[in-house]
Amino acid sequence: xxxxxxxxxxxxxxxxxxxxxxxxxxxxxxxxxxxxxxxxxxxxxxxxxxxxxxxxxxxxxxxxxxxxxxxxxxxxxxxxxxxxxxxxxxxxxxxxxxxxxxxxxxxxxxxxxxxxxxxxxxxxxxxxxxxxxxxxxxxxxxxxxxxxxxxxxxxxxxxxxxxxxxxxxxxxxxxxxxxxxxxxxxxxxxxxxxxxxxxxxxxxxxxxxxxxxxxxxxxxxxxxxxxxxxxxxxxxxxxxxxxxxxxxxxxxxxxxxxxxxxxxxxxxxxxxxxxxxxxxxxxxxxxxxxxxxxxxxxxxxxxxxxxxxxxxxxxxxxxxxxxxxxxxxxxxxxxxxxxxxxxxxxxxxxxxxxxxxxxxxxxxxxxxxxxxxxxxxxxxxxxxxxxxxxxxxx
Amino acid sequence: xxxxxxxxxxxxxxxxxxxxxxxxxxxxxxxxxxxxxxxxxxxxxxxxxxxxxxxxxxxxxxxxxxxxxxxxxxxxxxxxxxxxxxxxxxxxxxxxxxxxxxxxxxxxxxxxxxxxxxxxxxxxxxxxxxxxxxxxxxxxxxxxxxxxxxxxxxxxxxxxxxxxxxxxxxxxxxxxxxxxxxxxxxxxxxxxxxxxxxxxxxxxxxxxxxxxxxxxxxxxxxxxxxxxxxxxxxxxxxxxxxxxxxxxxxxxxxxxxxxxxxxxxxxxxxxxxxxxxxxxxxxxxxxxxxxxxxxxxxxxxxxxxxxxxxxxxxxxxxxxxxxxxxxxxxxxxxxxxxxxxxxxxxxxxxxxxxxxxxxxxxxxxxxxxxxxxxxxxxxxxxxxxxxxxxxxxx
Numbered sequence: 195x196x197x198x199x200x201x202x203x204x205x206x207x208x209x210x211x212x213x214x215x216x217x218x219x220x221x222x223x224x225x226x227x228x229x230x231x232x233x234x235x236x237x238x239x240x241x242x243x244x245x246x247x248x249x250x251x252x253x254x255x256x257x258x259x260x261x262x263x264x265x266x267x268x269x270x271x272x273x274x275x276x277x278x279x280x281x282x283x284x285x286x287x288x289x290x291x292x293x294x295x296x297x298x299x300x301x302x303x304x305x306x307x308x309x310x311x312x313x314x315x316x317x318x319x320x321x322x323x324x325x326x327x328x329x330x331x332x333x334x335x336x337x338x339x340x341x342x343x344x345x346x347x348x349x350x351x352x353x354x355x356x357x358x359x360x361x362x363x364x365x366x367x368x369x370x371x372x373x374x375x376x377x378x379x380x381x382x383x384x385x386x387x388x389x390x391x392x393x394x395x396x397x398x399x400x401x402x403x404x405x406x407x408x409x410x411x412x413x414x415x416x417x418x419x420x421x422x423x424x425x426x427x428x429x430x431x432x433x434x435x436x437x438x439x440x441x442x443x444x445x446x447x448x449x450x451x452x453x454x455x456x457x458x459x460x461x462x463x464x465x466x467x468x469x470x471x472x473x474x475x476x477x478x479x480x481x482x483x484x485x486x487x488x489x490x491x492x493x494x495x496x497x498x499x500x501x502x503x504x505x506x507x508x509x510x511x512x513x514x515x516x517x518x519x520x521x522x523x524x525x526x527x528x529x530x531x532x533x534x535x536x537x538x539x540x541x542x543x544x545x546x547x548x549x550x551x552x553x554x555x556x557x558x559x560x561x562x563x564x565x566x567x568x569x570x571x572x573x574x575x576x577x578x579x580x581x582x583x584x585x586x587x588x
Numbered sequence: 589x590x591x592x593x594x595x596x597x598x599x600x601x602x603x604x605x606x607x608x609x610x611x612x613x614x615x616x617x618x619x620x621x622x623x624x625x626x627x628x629x630x631x632x633x634x635x636x637x638x639x640x641x642x643x644x645x646x647x648x649x650x651x652x653x654x655x656x657x658x659x660x661x662x663x664x665x666x667x668x669x670x671x672x673x674x675x676x677x678x679x680x681x682x683x684x685x686x687x688x689x690x691x692x693x694x695x696x697x698x699x700x701x702x703x704x705x706x707x708x709x710x711x712x713x714x715x716x717x718x719x720x721x722x723x724x725x726x727x728x729x730x731x732x733x734x735x736x737x738x739x740x741x742x743x744x745x746x747x748x749x750x751x752x753x754x755x756x757x758x759x760x761x762x763x764x765x766x767x768x769x770x771x772x773x774x775x776x777x778x779x780x781x782x783x784x785x786x787x788x789x790x791x792x793x794x795x796x797x798x799x800x801x802x803x804x805x806x807x808x809x810x811x812x813x814x815x816x817x818x819x820x821x822x823x824x825x826x827x828x829x830x831x832x833x834x835x836x837x838x839x840x841x842x843x844x845x846x847x848x849x850x851x852x853x854x855x856x857x858x859x860x861x862x863x864x865x866x867x868x869x870x871x872x873x874x875x876x877x878x879x880x881x882x883x884x885x886x887x888x889x890x891x892x893x894x895x896x897x898x899x900x901x902x903x904x905x906x907x908x909x910x911x912x913x914x915x916x917x918x919x920x921x922x923x924x925x926x927x928x929x930x931x932x933x934x935x936x937x938x939x940x941x942x943x944x945x946x947x948x949x950x951x952x953x954x955x956x957x958x959x960x961x962x963x964x965x966x967x968x969x970x971x972x973x974x975x976x977x978x979x980x981x982x
Contacts, residue, residue: 346804346833349745353843358868361875402937404796404816404824410740410866420826422798422814430798432814432826439740439843440865440878449747449833471834472804474752481755484834543796545937 209271297525299375343452354442377415405539410438603665691919693769737846748836766960771809799933804832
């Protein structure tokens with residue numbers, strides 16, 4: 195094939211953006227939009243007015259689109275609950291697929307999707323567009339190469355996801371247990387929960403969390419979370435997030451016996467100890483001395499192609515031009531983390547061990563879904579999100 | 589009286605410093621050192637070689653010193669357990685007293701000391717030398733005047749208290765349940781635990797904490813703590829500390845509906861929202877909009893007279909020249925916070941409500957004291973602490 199033919203499934207905020215800002219502007223070197231699908235005719239109509247519709251087919255049923263022969267790859271941009279099911283339908287048909295984050299709402303559905311991926315010949319990736327950020331890539335490299343020694347602690351404050359009440363009212367599914375399956379953890383934080391394990395190179399073994407539901411908004415799900423994570427190595431960490439504060443903070447600090455990494459204000463700082471701090475502690479005869487350290491790296495963010503980088507890499511990988519950057523099956527890790535934090539919150543901060551008991555999680559979730567205020571008939575609107583993904587930046 | 593005549597009780601690191609660096613250098617405008625006391629003759633001998641001994645009487649029994657008629661005021665610089673008892677003996681005799689932090693190890697003894705203070709004509713203050721820091725004073729003023737609106741969250745990372753194993757071996761009482769009564773919370777953090785409630789203007793109503801004992805050192809008490817605090821208003825916060833990391837961080841962030849305060853790197857930043865963020869959320873019709881904010885204050889630390897400021901103010905207050913800066917009875921708040929965090933740690937992170945049950949606390953503590961490795965016969969040494977109180981800075 196000359197260019198990968200993409201079909202867009204779902205024309206909410208993200209799907210519309212990709213169609214208008216990437217495909218219509220021909221920013222995908224080796225990809226072209228040949229079909230779009232939404233169950234809502236108003237959204238189909240709206241997109242027709244925003245992009246050049248020549249050569250694009252419009253659908254209200256995604257399976258018809260998948261079976262049309264008009265696409266090689268799909269972008270899945272629907273509410274989270276439907277990600278695994280639709281991705282699985284793509285994979286079954288060997289249609290390559292990019293799944294919007296998160297991979298799903300609960301691990302059982304994501305595990306089943308991953309099993310389908312294992313059997314498919316199609317490529318599958320996740321829209322973890324923040325993995326393209328040079329700062330996180332550098333943190334990951336330094337930690338993986340032992341540059342901060344033995345991991346001791348991370349602290350990630352991610353409170354720059356401020357959203358108004360109007361945001362929550364823009365879609366009937368938003369911020370409901372039945373429609374979305376969670377709040378700030380599942381909608382805003384899939385990036386950070388993915389990056390956390392990707393940068394640190396490890397999943398925690400247990401989590402304790404305080405989740406507060408509708409603390410700053412009139413919603414039924416969590417909009418304020420403080421989570422304590424423990425790793426097998428003994429390292430611990432705190433993850434703090436909310437959609438109720440502004441001006442927020444996005445500050446990711448990781449410390450180890452060999453030094454400290456700090457990612458803040460679109461910049462990375464790396465302090466390297468002159469010797470291992472535990473070794474120094476055991477051998478120094480001075481009570482108040484330190485091993486000393488040097489600031490060996492202090493630089494602003496470099497490349498960060500974000501969503502465009504993910505889609506371009508994917509199209510190129512489909513054509514065999516470069517390796518796929520992200521194996522979509524890794525998406526389960528962020529869902530696992532989200533589920534562990536959410537479950538601990540539901541259990542009043544009790545310690546939850548990983549992997550999360552997927553049946554227990556679903557039992558709890560289903561109880562909340564049963565009394566959810568989700569109104570499937572409510573009309574969604576597409577938001578103007580240009581320039582406002584504050585939380586998506588460092 | 590012309591100048592306040594001070595007696596020093598205890599010649600460990602702090603007592604020796606005050607004698608050598610303040611009194612011997614005549615830096616206390618209205619105070620003079622007329623007596624010192626230590627049960628260890630070697631420490632008496634050592635101090636005689638470091639200061640001009642003319643006009644100073646030397647004691648091995650503090651009560652004899654209190655009854656000698658040679659002093660108007662005392663500085664209590666002994667291990668924490670003895671603070672309340674010795675301060676009480678001073679107050680009973682109407683001898684003015686400065687108590688080194690913390691006020692005591694457990695709230696019952698501090699409450700009893702405070703009762704003695706209520707009955708005494710003498711002045712009583714606590715060595716909360718970090719309250720003299722202009723940055724914390726400014727934070728307190730801004731919060732008290734409503735400058736950040738309704739309090740939402742604090743995050744205080746205080747990991748710049750790195751200590752070597754040698755530090756812990758410098759005194760037999762150090763880092764033992766029986767000798768010191770705790771670890772990083774009681775030795776390094778009394779400042780921050782006092783400042784926390786002083787700056788925020790409120791005590792929490794409950795605490796959950798993970799305390800790790802001897803995680804980074806061969807000690808029996810905690811050297812790594814993560815605590816989650818909840819206030820009556822609904823605000824929450826996280827307090828993180830350790831003596832096992834370097835280079836550490838000291839970063840205190842407080843956010844509210846009216847803005848955000850950040851105290852870090854010896855500097856304060858104040859972001860003021862253009863309107864209350866909750867009000868904005870409820871009235872804006874844009875999902876991704878924010879109220880906007882201005883950086884209205886961004887300045888380095890000004891005055892910070894620290895220990896010298898506390899002693900000078902105290903001497904002046906004794907002479908009626910200025911008001912006493914700190915009522916010593918406020919020391920119980922930091923002890924209460926410390927006890928709540930420690931108790932939650934002992935109870936595997938269970939939620940502890942404040943005020944802490946003082947009998948329950950003492951029961952737990954006594955169980956640990958009974959099996960403590962504290963060796964009262966071990967020889968202490970006096971450390972060179974000059975320029976190394978890293979954690980004492982912002």
